[in-house]
Amino acid sequence: MLTAYCLKLKAKAMSLENTISEAIKTAMRAKDKVALDSLRAVKSQILLLKTEARGAEVSPEQEIAIVQRMIKQRKDSYEQFSAQGRNDLAEVEEAQMKIIEQFLPKQLSxxxxxxxxxxxxxxxxxxxxxxxxxxxxxxxxxxxxxxxxxxxxxxxxxxxx
Missing domain, CATH: 1.10.10.410 (Arc Repressor Mutant, subunit A)
Incomplete structure (x- = not known):
């Protein structure tokens, strides 16, 4: 459900922050805790970047860099948890990674x-x-x-x- 909604929002050419905010609302309505946690983490990183920039506009490149960094963090955590046999935690990291990946542009083959x-x-x-x-x-x-x-x-x- 969230994936289709994200694609619809991207078509409207909204900023990533606005897209994330709308997706948070959708996740709240769907009571999707994993999606909600993931999306809130992305939004908090964007807001943190904005406060560090002291009100300057955050560029789309900076937003993409945030999303990529968060995916990399989730991937590293997933690998560590898997190596330690903590599949319960690894599954959560993998689910969050998949949700956050939806906000990246189409990846090159x-x-x-x-x-x-x-x-x-x-x-x-x-x-x-x-x-x-x-x-x-x-x-x-x-x-x-x-x-x-x-x-x-x-x-x-x-x-x-």
Whole structure:
């Protein structure tokens, strides 16, 4: 139920904060505790960023970075809990991760990422691993929210070696 609602809200081009607020209301009505906890955590991080910026507007890139960081935290926690045999806690982290992932832009497949990375490598004139920093700088900005840094780095290394 929450997924369909999130997609409908994204179509209206709302800010992430407004989208999250609406999704919180939906989760409250549905009495979905896991979704509610996840969404409140995202909203609190956005509000924290706003207070640190002292009233400055939070950019969509910053909002996406928050969502990515929260997904990474959940993924790390999931792996730790699974390794320790705490499947009850791991399941909660996995459920939260799936809910938060709905607020990211569509992720690039490995084929799409490889094609785009080849274009960036050609545009920057990179020829070897020495040029990795140059390629990563451009790629990280180009793929913000569409792919994680680890995938970008691995693809760049693969194509430059």
């Amino acid at each position: 490995s084929e799409e990422l490889e094609a785009e990375m080849k274009k960036i490598i050609a545009d920057t004139g990179a020829e070897s691993m020495k040029d990795l920093g140059k390629v990563m700088g451009v790629a990280s900005k180009a793929f913000a929210g569409k792919s994680d840094g680890k995938s970008i780095s691995e693809m760049a290394k693969k194509l430059l070696s």
